[in-house]
Amino acid sequence: MNPHFEISLAGSESSFACAADDTILRAGLRQGLGLAYECNTGACGSCKFDLLEGEVFDLYPEASGLRAKEREKGKRLACQCVPKADCRIKIRTGDLYRSMVRPARFRARLISYRALTPDMGLFSFKSACPAEFAAGQYAMLTPAAGAMTRAYSMSNTENAEGVWEFIIRAVPGGAVSPLFGGLPEGHEVEIDGPFGVAYFRPQIDRPVVGIAGGSGLAPVLSIMHAAGMDESFTRDLHVFYGGRGPADIPDIPGLLGDAAAKVSCHPAVSMPELAQQQGWQGDVGFVHEFLPEKLKQPLADFEYYMAGPPAMIEAVVRMLVVEHKVAMEQIHFDRFF
Structure with missing residues (x-):
């Protein structure tokens, strides 16, 4: 059984359980908390936090989302840290970051691929669960066991059939995108999502x-x-x-x-x-x-x-x-x- 650790937020009565193989950021979002973030990949720095108590493992110590001086002061990125003990952290929060659809991890199989340009293609995956997300959001894709995880936005809209469509560009020298080019139909990937705050707001009455x-x-x-x-x-x-x-x-x-x-x-x-x-x-x-x-x-x-x-x-x-x-x-x- 995968162990869980308790993560408590300084200055708040809120706390949440985080599995030992989950990041602090994603675990909090899964449980309805509005932890600040954007990219989920260690690059933007929006999810930086102070570790006040406990111990974490940093998945990506060289992530560009933290400056050297911030690292020296003990700052960490919630999207790149998994807990090794119960923790108390100080992190920015807000309702903007609270996910309308709580992210989840699940498997999906490749059902089709279509080339769009010489280096860009449309990949369609099907999961056993409905595809629930707001238009404009993204998910974290892991193409194979042990492979790196990357963020890709959905190009379709939510649907009960469980179809997730992604446009993926092959980046020269990339660690993940070239892997997708060789996937056979039926191959299973892990999808973790949805995430993202740049989703469509239909209530706003502007073109x-x-x-x-x-x-x-x-x-x-x-x-x-x-x-x-x-x-x-x-x-x-x-x-x-x-x-x-x-x-x-x-x-x-x-x-x-x-x-x-x-x-x-x-x-x-x-x-x-x-x-x-x-x-x-x-x-x-x-x-x-x-x-x-x-x-x-x-x-x-x-x-x-x-x-x-x-x-x-x-x-x-x-x-x-x-x-x-x-x-x-x-x-x-x-x-x-």
């Missing part, structure tokens, strides 16, 4: 803009599916997607299916030489630069959901907030590095 690059298309597709198929949501929907060259642009309307009729798609490529070589007739430049031209209202009138390379996210946020006075509350993204 929606999704901005993505690379496999960041997945959560944007999920949000557009959810909004496009919701008859009560009548605001405009826009997808801005950027790639280096034409070969990097997938068939976004085809991926949207029935929701495509309600979504305006604005692809762009960033490398003029590739655009010229491959006969690209569309926009050339960084995709966010086309927002003022394509959107006919002030940019502050929209709700934004973004996913993609960190440099893209930083550039988009800077443009929206500094140049167009968009409130940060209208911009949603989970930081990945």
